[in-house]
Amino acid sequence: MDCELYLVGLNHRTAGVDVRERFALTNHCDKEHWALPCQGAISEALILSTCNRVELVASGCGDVAGQMLHCWATARNACSDDLRPYVYIHKNLEAVRHLFSVASSLDSMVLGEPQILGQLKTAYRKAADNHSTGVILNRLLHKAFSVAKRVRTETAVASSAVSISYAAVELAKRIFGEMHDQSAMLIGAGEMAELAATHLLQAGIKEIFVANRTLARGQELAAQFKGTAIPFEQLVDHLSRVDIIITSTGSVEPVIRARDIRAVLKARKNRPMFFIDIAVPRDIDPDVNGLDNVYLYDIDDLKEVVEENLATRRDEATKAAAIVDEEVEAFSQWLTSLNVQPTIVELINRAENMAQAELARTLKRLGPLDESVRPALEAMLHSLVRKLNHAPIMYLKGDESAHDQSPARISLIRRIFDLEGKTCTRRSSGS
Amino acid sequence: MTSPETGTLLTLGLYALASISGIAGTALRLPFWRKVGCGLAVAGFIVQTLILATGFHTSLPGGLSIGAYFQMIAWFVMLCGLGIGIKMRNETAALFPAPLALLLFAMSAPYLQSLIRVPESLKASFFALHIGTLFLSLALLALACVAGLLFIVLERRIKSKQHMQGFLQDMPALSLLDKLNAVTTITGFPLYTLGLAAGLLWAKPVYGASFSGDPKEVITIGIWLLYAWLFHNRLINGWKGRKPARLAIIIFLLSLFSIIVVNTLMDTHHAFIRS
Structure with missing residues (x-):
């Protein structure tokens, strides 16, 4: 391959948070402060910088990796040697594989988390705005996005909740289905409970009530969730109006007892209730779970759900890795096609095949001919093919020293002459 | 054709x-x-x-x-x-x-x-009312049974905090299954009642009495009583969830028993098989 692809990066596995902070390029992805200029050995470049990773992707000829490290270190007022112990350098297909894994969230701290794909899309947009991407990176990034989509749809790597608050909401959906008719009550204020309430609101819950020992704090929270604050002493009276109850008070005694719920259920005509008890010590009498149509999950139950979901994701990651391998192979074929020689051979063969097919059709139409006509027609066609191919072949060979232009030229010729076979396929399927 | x-x-x-x-x-x-x-x-x-x-x-x-x-x-x-x-x-x-x-x-x-054996005089209306309504209620009961079974399996897993594995993750929410069970039983009961009433009405001219202690009649009335209890508790007492699901399964199984065993093996007016 004339041009080579490199990925240089560090992540949560290779570097601690202090190192990640030190070498973060969050402020170096914009046009004004772009840290990886396309000059010297580098012809295309992209920078991805998040809290858990910095990944630099570049293609070019020569000491691409060395230049990448140098640019990165310089942007952070350091030298390459400071950076070297923490980074990994992947070349060509290994770089492709790593980027596909990152896009598919297989390399993330929380396996399958969805943010990384958005971050990669932003990084690509910024690189494109900066005119730092070309034929190779454009194709690589678009492929990375499609691989990520495939992994998400074909495996369950991102399907189940891996945070306590989200696991609670997922469970609520298993009980109630659509949440548009459900209402919830938040008893006490805690970070996790608030997060669960936020997720419930995002899931479309109809109404939210907040009961806190300090009414003012309750009102503050209610305003935050556009809900209604109720006095803590009256919470049992309001239970018949709510379907999901999240508790996180500091009480040492249970706030809700089974006997309270029996009466509430009667008033609700046995409509199901889901209790999420995030408090320690627990706020809800465990006997509540024994009642019909009542479901109770405490913090340990939710932790267990999260653990099981994580295990499922790890199992699914094996399937996802197989998809990545498959896509790397496909990308490798495309990369190989970017070599000049195979493209020239394909160009000539394609033209020769077309000429032969047309000749056969014409001879059939003309019927019996003089023996000297056929060789003359063949010679004419051969000469025509050679002359027509001359200009594109010269363009492909181009200026030998301008390596950086080679992939772009090859890609252009392949598209114009339909060497990927897309137009032909369409035409033949249409006919 | x-x-x-x-x-x-x-x-x-x-x-x-x-x-x-x-x-x-x-x-x-x-x-x-x-x-x-x-x-x-x-x-x-x-x-x-x-x-x-x-x-x-x-x-x-x-x-x-x-x-x-x-x-x-x-x-x-x-x-x-x-x-x-x-x-x-x-x-x-x-x-x-x-x-x-x-x-x-x-x-x-x-x-x-x-x-x-369908009595000649009743052939036209017999199918429309007695058989038609009973068939429809049986079909609804079958669906209530499946929804009930699924509800019980899923509910048990949620209650006992077991992980939802494989296809169970794609199953409908408990509320939807309960609703399906409710809709099918509430719609099915009046149809069952109508089918039963039509049968009793026609039994008089055909067999001489509305109720003659025939095994099929006895089991059908037993099923109707259970069905009525389920219908009443669903509508009036607000039964939801496991209890009505279990009862719907029992009623459907009894109906199956009634069709398969009573109709084919027992000595009854409804032993329709003519060899």
Whole structure:
């Protein structure tokens, strides 16, 4: 391959948070402060910088990796040697594989988390705005996005909740289905409970009530969730109006007892209730779970759900890795096609095949001919093919020293002459 | 135009393929095959409807075979299942009926030549009221039973904090299953009552008395009482969840017992098989 692809990066596995902070390029992805200029050995470049990773992707000829490290270190007022112990350098297909894994969230701290794909899309947009991407990176990034989509749809790597608050909401959906008719009550204020309430609101819950020992704090929270604050002493009276109850008070005694719920259920005509008890010590009498149509999950139950979901994701990651391998192979074929020689051979063969097919059709139409006509027609066609191919072949060979232009030229010729076979396929399927 | 035999085979094939596709799509969590299953179930239902519309009334004067009786229940199961599936916009509800219909078709095979003795005077209205309403309520009960079973399995897992594995993750929410169970039992009971009342009414001129202690009559009234209890508690006492699900399963199993064992093996007015 004339041009080579490199990925240089560090992540949560290779570097601690202090190192990640030190070498973060969050402020170096914009046009004004772009840290990886396309000059010297580098012809295309992209920078991805998040809290858990910095990944630099570049293609070019020569000491691409060395230049990448140098640019990165310089942007952070350091030298390459400071950076070297923490980074990994992947070349060509290994770089492709790593980027596909990152896009598919297989390399993330929380396996399958969805943010990384958005971050990669932003990084690509910024690189494109900066005119730092070309034929190779454009194709690589678009492929990375499609691989990520495939992994998400074909495996369950991102399907189940891996945070306590989200696991609670997922469970609520298993009980109630659509949440548009459900209402919830938040008893006490805690970070996790608030997060669960936020997720419930995002899931479309109809109404939210907040009961806190300090009414003012309750009102503050209610305003935050556009809900209604109720006095803590009256919470049992309001239970018949709510379907999901999240508790996180500091009480040492249970706030809700089974006997309270029996009466509430009667008033609700046995409509199901889901209790999420995030408090320690627990706020809800465990006997509540024994009642019909009542479901109770405490913090340990939710932790267990999260653990099981994580295990499922790890199992699914094996399937996802197989998809990545498959896509790397496909990308490798495309990369190989970017070599000049195979493209020239394909160009000539394609033209020769077309000429032969047309000749056969014409001879059939003309019927019996003089023996000297056929060789003359063949010679004419051969000469025509050679002359027509001359200009594109010269363009492909181009200026030998301008390596950086080679992939772009090859890609252009392949598209114009339909060497990927897309137009032909369409035409033949249409006919 | 296809012959009734070809049409029956085509229906059977479509229900079998719908069941295979639906079960495989559910078990392997492949949405495409679940959709294919729904499509095949609809196709099978349309074919069966055409067969019934074109051929059933002509076969009636010669007597209705007990095989056709099972096939009719299969048609009602499909009608209710697909109707509810479309109404609730739930793929799983639409997939329930195909395996049930297939089972009923398989059960019908040995009895296709055995004829039901239908009194001449009652032939026209007998099917419309007594059999028609009972078939429809049985089909609804079958769906209530499946929804109830699924509810119990899923509810137990949620209550005992067990992980939802495989296809269970794609199953409808508990509320939807409970609603399905409620809709089918609440709709089914009045139909069952109507079918039973029609039967009792016609029994007087045919057998000399409305109630003659016939085993079929006894078990049917027993089922009706249980059904009435379920209907009352669902509507008046607000029963929800596990309790009505269990009762619906019991009622359906008793109905199956009544059809399979009482109708075919016991000495009763309803022993329709004529060898």
